Amino acid sequence: MKVFIIGVGLIGGSFAIDIKAAFNEAEIYGVDISAQYLDKAMSLGFIDKKSSLDDIYKADVVIVAIPVDATVKILAEILNQVTDECLVFDVGSTKEKLCSSIRNHPKRRNYLAAHPIAGTEYSGPQAAIANLYRGKTNIICEVEKTAFKLQERGMEIFTRLGMRIRYMDPASHDKHIAYVSHLSHISSFMLGKTVIEKEKNERDIFDMAGSGFASTVRLAKSSPAMWTPIFKDNKKNVIETLEEYIANLTQFKELMKNDNFEKIHKEMEDTNHIKTILKGIV
Amino acid sequence: MKVFIIGVGLIGGSFAIDIKAAFNEAEIYGVDISAQYLDKAMSLGFIDKKSSLDDIYKADVVIVAIPVDATVKILAEILNQVTDECLVFDVGSTKEKLCSSIRNHPKRRNYLAAHPIAGTEYSGPQAAIANLYRGKTNIICEVEKTAFKLQERGMEIFTRLGMRIRYMDPASHDKHIAYVSHLSHISSFMLGKTVIEKEKNERDIFDMAGSGFASTVRLAKSSPAMWTPIFKDNKKNVIETLEEYIANLTQFKELMKNDNFEKIHKEMEDTNHIKTILKGIV
Structure with missing residues (x-):
């Protein structure tokens, strides 16, 4: 399972750590606009390879863990590049505009809108920690718009990481x-x-x-x-x-x-x- | 050393626990308007005897750990009752009115105005814990108005409990x-x-x-x-x-x-x- 983490800070990095621990077969590809963050993520060992959006067609899972405005900017492009079998989810703290922005995208079914209620007051790769998501709530929006087998893949990840799932519409x-x-x-x-x-x-x-x-x-x-x-x-x-x-x-x-x-x-x-x-x- | 704790809640109770541990010779007398609190403090073992303000003439140390308005009401009366060798200190979160209220009291020198910056969001005897004051700042106001040997007794208690001392005027x-x-x-x-x-x-x-x-x-x-x-x-x-x-x-x-x-x-x-x-x- 090739997992691309877009944004290797606290949130993305903590996903990388737990996914590596929970899935033997996971290979973690790190993508970040900061070369320094990527180096740090490599040296901390939670990504296996430095990568870029150009390689994202290889991905089985893409986790978008960057500021919400940046996500709105690149989500459609990511969906353009991924295969039909790839699950793309984000972890941002707002959902309405993002969901609305890709409402009519031909690959809308590849996307799952998620918001794990987890974090600390720190940021960057060095802030990433194991078990950040254990016991935490993960809010999923518009689940019905995601392809069923990709929902299943997402749930498998969230469950192995110990999250509780709640469903909600983006506006609420x-x-x-x-x-x-x-x-x-x-x-x-x-x-x-x-x-x-x-x-x-x-x-x-x-x-x-x-x-x-x-x-x-x-x-x-x-x-x-x-x-x-x-x-x-x-x-x-x-x-x-x-x-x-x-x-x-x-x-x-x-x-x-x-x-x-x-x-x-x-x-x-x-x-x-x-x-x-x-x-x-x- | 007979220590009277007026108010056997979180703050007074935590003093009782640490003073018992730090001073072999300490006997702790509990005074409280709540009979239930006194019973609880006895059963938790951090006071040795239930007592009342009538017995306060026996005290070597009196710690007033009740709401600040109640302290203003009874501090003068406590000073009236204690011996010349007794140290009385309070632990309230405001100091100006209290200091002003006993400014001209004949036993002003028996009183030390203290404010240990310590606590939790819980209250009552069951909230009292050991080492609450360790490493915490204790603000002392108008230290020059307290008799020197009683200052020393206070400092001995604060030091053994692990507090750092800062001096400040009540208005600041x-x-x-x-x-x-x-x-x-x-x-x-x-x-x-x-x-x-x-x-x-x-x-x-x-x-x-x-x-x-x-x-x-x-x-x-x-x-x-x-x-x-x-x-x-x-x-x-x-x-x-x-x-x-x-x-x-x-x-x-x-x-x-x-x-x-x-x-x-x-x-x-x-x-x-x-x-x-x-x-x-x-």
């Missing part, structure tokens, strides 16, 4: 993921920004920061190259979540100004319900 | 801690609220949430009984941080609306600097 995916993922990243980035700005002349003030701050601001370490295209692609949904978040923060601030700490207590108590919701996520 | 403490701790809690609570509200009719949408969301929203599990008084006590500073945070979020939203994704990329890149800052915190 993009709407909900804006709340449970994209908004978290912005809240974290802006928290980091607010604190850095305030404390920029007093660096050692961060000695005062504890594990709570570190946890809340962790996502502010994430890659701007990956996240800018996601926010752009999911603009409408993300703006909606931001408006609601800002409204809730403003209401909290007003309650404080009005000394309505009884209501503030209740707000927090109600939100403690997140304990139940989070069980099983971490 | 309250201002900076609003940024690196209090704001994180509000951002997390309001993130939790925003997502819960949106998804309340679609509970299973949380299957889509990953470790990033869990990390960002972790502090929303925190105790409202502890945090409401902190926000109330540090109202002015917290409102200031909230205003800056909301302004940054609003600016981010406007950049999105105006399709200025170049600037958004730069904002995130600049904030990535948090990586360097966070090194050594977690």
Whole structure:
């Protein structure tokens, strides 16, 4: 099984590591616009060969793990090049525009729209780790549009890597993921920004920061190259979540100004319900 | 050494566990308005005796680990009751009002204002853990107002528990801690609220949430009984941080609306600097 990984960073690299471990017969071909990333992926040993899009006609599986705007740009071209028996799936954090962009492609049946909810705040080949996907949810969109035997091949990979599968339409995916993922990243980035700005002349003030701050601001370490295209692609949904978040923060601030700490207590108590919701996520 | 712990929850209980381990001669007396908490603390074994404020004249050390508004209410009374040789310290997350409230107390020299930057999102005696304070920063305010030999006793405890000491005036403490701790809690609570509200009719949408969301929203599990008084006590500073945070979020939203994704990329890149800052915190 020849597996082409387009983008050998955290996400693509972690797929490479697990697929090599789970499929004896897998040969991993790495494709990346960064020659340095390819060298690193070779030296880390998770790709077997450096390759390019020109060779993609050889592929049995293509995994597209690059920023979502880049995926939109090259997915149709990849589909043009692959054989009828090749499965192409992407792993991007937005699905609606991408699915729409290849809706009428003659090889639409070769493509599976996937979004494994997995990652860390790090990026690049050196961030790739084994078992990143174990126990994680993989959201599949428009499964009915993928050829059945290619669905099966995809499921075989996802199952061996330990993922749980959920099916969803692309519009719902993009709407909900804006709340449970994209908004978290912005809240974290802006928290980091607010604190850095305030404390920029007093660096050692961060000695005062504890594990709570570190946890809340962790996502502010994430890659701007990956996240800018996601926010752009999911603009409408993300703006909606931001408006609601800002409204809730403003209401909290007003309650404080009005000394309505009884209501503030209740707000927090109600939100403690997140304990139940989070069980099983971490 | 008779140590009275006022409030046998996460913070007080964790002090009890470590002091018992570090001082052979320590006897731990537990005081709490909750009889249930005292029973739990006894059964967990981290207090040796249930006690009350009436017995506090026996104490060599008193640790006040209750919500900050309750501390303000009883600190003067505790100081009235203890002997001249007793060290009293609190561990609250705000310092200015508390220090001000006992500024002219005849036993001011018996009191040390402390704030160990340590904790978890859990509360109550069952949340108390060993080594909670190891490697953590303990901020001491107005150290010069505490009797020298009682400072020494405090430092002996903090050192044996593995804490690093920083000295700061109460006003600076309250201002900076609003940024690196209090704001994180509000951002997390309001993130939790925003997502819960949106998804309340679609509970299973949380299957889509990953470790990033869990990390960002972790502090929303925190105790409202502890945090409401902190926000109330540090109202002015917290409102200031909230205003800056909301302004940054609003600016981010406007950049999105105006399709200025170049600037958004730069904002995130600049904030990535948090990586360097966070090194050594977690």
